[in-house]
Amino acid sequence: xxxxxxxxxxxxxxxxxxxxxxxxxxxxxxxxxxxxxxxxxxxxxxxxxxxxxxxxxxxxxxxxxxxxxxxxxxxxxxxxxxxxxxxxxxxxxxxxxxxxxxxxxxxxxxxxxxxxxxxxxxxxxxxxxxx
Numbered sequence: 001x002x003x004x005x006x007x008x009x010x011x012x013x014x015x016x017x018x019x020x021x022x023x024x025x026x027x028x029x030x031x032x033x034x035x036x037x038x039x040x041x042x043x044x045x046x047x048x049x050x051x052x053x054x055x056x057x058x059x060x061x062x063x064x065x066x067x068x069x070x071x072x073x074x075x076x077x078x079x080x081x082x083x084x085x086x087x088x089x090x091x092x093x094x095x096x097x098x099x100x101x102x103x104x105x106x107x108x109x110x111x112x113x114x115x116x117x118x119x120x121x122x123x124x125x126x127x128x129x130x131x
Contacts, residue, residue: 005071005079013066013085018059021087026053061087 032047068084 002071002079005081006069006083009069009081009083010066010085013083014061014064015056017061017064017085017087018056019054021061022056022059024055026055027051028053063087 028051030049034045036043036045064085064087066083066085068082070082072080074080
């Protein structure tokens with residue numbers, strides 16, 4: 001499916017951006033060594049296990065730009081999609097001011113509702129008050 005191929009490519013590109021912004025690496029390593037046999041004919045058995053985990057959690061990737069995109073059809077009839085994506089930083093990010101405005105709007109709305117609630121509570125002695 002062409003659309004699925006494009007969506008998968010976008011998700012992979014966005015996850016790469018998120019990894020660059022806020023990716024964290026964790027490594028766990030285990031080693032097990034055991035000697036078997038008698039004094040002159042001992043054999044050492046070693047087992048090593050290593051796991052590396054890349055964790056990306058709750059990373060905003062807003063304001064990204066797709067600067068290139070290519071879709072090809074493989075000889076088996078599958079779509080292969082490549083997407084070039086970048087995330088401009090600071091004032092070059094189209095969403096930079098939007099996210100600040102959004103936070104300010106949310107704060108102002110909260111402040112306005114608190115003032116209205118406080119004014120309503122001041123009038124508790126008013127007979128028309130429904131509280």
